[in-house]
Amino acid sequence: MNRYPWWKYLILGIALLIGLLYTLPNFFGEAPAVQVASGKATVKLDSGMVARVEGALSQAGLKADFVQMDGASVKARFADTDTQLKAKDAIGKVLNPDPANPSWIVALNLISRSPTWLAQIHALPMFLGLDLRGGVHFLMQVDMKTALTKKAEAFTGDVRSLLRDKNIRHAGIARDGNDVVVRFRDRAVLTQAQGLLTDQLPDLQWAESPDGAEFKLTGTLKPEAAKRVQDTAIQQNITTLHNRVNELGTSEPVIQQQGADRVVVQLPGVQDTARAKDIIGRTATLQFRLVEPDGASAAETVPQRQAVGDTAVRTVGLKRDVIATGDQLKQASATIDQDQRPAVSVRLDDVADQIGRAHV
Numbered sequence: 001m002n003r004y005p006w007w008k009y010l011i012l013g014i015a016l017l018i019g020l021l022y023t024l025p026n027f028f029g030e031a032p033a034v035q036v037a038s039g040k041a042t043v044k045l046d047s048g049m050v051a052r053v054e055g056a057l058s059q060a061g062l063k064a065d066f067v068q069m070d071g072a073s074v075k076a077r078f079a080d081t082d083t084q085l086k087a088k089d090a091i092g093k094v095l096n097p098d099p100a101n102p103s104w105i106v107a108l109n110l111i112s113r114s115p116t117w118l119a120q121i122h123a124l125p126m127f128l129g130l131d132l133r134g135g136v137h138f139l140m141q142v143d144m145k146t147a148l149t150k151k152a153e154a155f156t157g158d159v160r161s162l163l164r165d166k167n168i169r170h171a172g173i174a175r176d177g178n179d180v181v182v183r184f185r186d187r188a189v190l191t192q193a194q195g196l197l198t199d200q201l202p203d204l205q206w207a208e209s210p211d212g213a214e215f216k217l218t219g220t221l222k223p224e225a226a227k228r229v230q231d232t233a234i235q236q237n238i239t240t241l242h243n244r245v246n247e248l249g250t251s252e253p254v255i256q257q258q259g260a261d262r263v264v265v266q267l268p269g270v271q272d273t274a275r276a277k278d279i280i281g282r283t284a285t286l287q288f289r290l291v292e293p294d295g296a297s298a299a300e301t302v303p304q305r306q307a308v309g310d311t312a313v314r315t316v317g318l319k320r321d322v323i324a325t326g327d328q329l330k331q332a333s334a335t336i337d338q339d340q341r342p343a344v345s346v347r348l349d350d351v352a353d354q355i356g357r358a359h360v
Contacts, residue, residue: 021121021123022123024114024118024123025112025114025118025119025123025124025125026125026126028112028113028114028115028125029112029113030110030111030112030113030125030269031065031077031078031079031110031111031112031113032077032078032080032081032083032084032108032109032110033075033076033077033078033084033108033109033110033111034075034076034078034084034087034088034091034106034107034108034109035073035074035075035076035105035106035107035108035109036049036053036073036074036075036076036091036095036104036105036106037072037073037074037104037105037107038072038103038104038105039102039103039104039105040103043103043104045072045073045074047069049069049074050067050068050069050074052094052095053067053074053076053091054067055094056090056091056093056094056095057076057087057090057091059090059094060086060087060090062078062083062086062087062090063083064076064077064078064087065077065078065079066116075109075111076091077111077113084108085108088106088107088108091106092106105275105279107275107276107279108275109269109270110269112124112125127252127268128268128269134268134269135266135267135268135269135270136266136267136270136273136276136277137264137265137266137267138264138265138266138267138277138280139258139262139263139264139265140237140241140262140263140264140265140280141261141262141263142230142233142234142237142261142262142263144230144233144260144261147229147230147232147233148178148221148226148229148230149178151178151221151229152175152177152178152179152180152221153175154330154331155180155201155203155204155219155221156173156174156175156180157330158200158201158330159173159180159182159197159201159219160173162196162197162200162201163182163193163196166196168189168192168193168196169184169185169189170182170183170184170189170193171183171184171185171214176218178220178221178226179218179219179220179221180204180218180219181216181217181218181219182197182216182217182218182219183211183214183215183216183217184214184215184216184217185213185214185215186215187215190208190215190217193217194206194208194217197217197219201219203221203222203225204219204220204221204222204225205219205220205221205222206218206219206220207220230260230261234257234261234263237263238255238256238257238263241255241263241265241280242255244279244280245265245267245279245280252268253265253266253267253268254266265280286325286326286329287322287324287325287326288322288323288324288325288348289318289319289320289321289322289323290318290319290321290323291316291317291318291319292317292318292319293317294317298317298318298319300317300318300320301315301316301317301318302315302316302318324348328348329346329347329348330347330348331346331347332344332345332346332347333345
């Protein structure tokens with residue numbers, strides 16, 4: 001008969017006890033809940049939202065098991081789905097008085113029924129996948145044709161700027177599909193322009209061809225450059241989808257590339273499928289407008305924070321005219337401003353740049 005020292009049995013007992021303790025959350029199941037998250041980049045959620053949600057529930061005569069901050073959202077847990085649905089409507093009316101322009105996302109969710117003390121020691125339930133828990137599955141296709149067209153439009157503006165800066169005369173610049181076509185009246189000028197463009201725009205392959213009495217220079221996107229544009233488009237869409245899914249508070253979502261131009265999104269446990277589809281499929285609109293110093297003459301005011309983490313919100317007036325949209329954005333990158341603070345640097349195309357200078 002095998003005999004072991006008592007301390008080995010003690011270690012085995014402690015391991016079994018700890019394993020049982022951290023398994024307990026899986027036996028409590030899930031409870032219906034309502035989740036509140038920011039619906040706009042300019043609206044930040046803070047601890048005061050807990051009191052606002054509790055106030056909305058009190059006005060409606062509803063009682064929650066608890067209301068608490070959970071990362072970038074506030075969650076209220078309820079005993080049954082009927083109370084959950086009534087709470088969602090009550091909270092939505094208080095937080096979003098204008099349904100056409102909601103500032104907050106109020107969505108249905110499911111959270112664990114396990115006691116708070118288990119969560120405090122990080123004993124969390126096992127998250128089940130879509131096949132065991134249910135939820136929603138989206139298959140989205142990235143518009144690669146548009147991505148390549150936008151890149152060709154950006155190159156068209158770059159060619160125009162380069163030739164203007166070097167004072168090289170041309171007979172016209174246009175986009176032909178995904179190609180950039182530049183016409184010249186003089187062959188010597190064409191040769192000079194070809195050398196410049198080949199050096200400054202290495203992603204384009206330039207070819208000369210006759211065009212009646214004129215000369216034509218055609219720039220075609222190289223295959224490896226086109227592949228980079230497509231890969232960037234996929235990654236940008238995946239990043240955007242991650243940010244949107246975070247608003248739903250879904251545990252362990254699956255967002256991954258499938259094939260050359262598709263993205264799979266799986267959201268286990270999501271109850272409000274219509275809301276999930278709306279959040280994931282919505283179209284973002286980017287506008288550039290100049291600041292209006294005179295607040296009384298401003299067409300619109302928006303909140304502004306001077307720095308990350310700044311709780312003081314100021315309002316900035318904007319002019320009515322839109323000088324550029326997201327379609328005219330050529331490049332955006334993180335940078336540092338003159339005061340050594342984080343900033344975003346953007347480049348617009350030539351048309352938007354000229355309009356902006358005219359309004360200054």
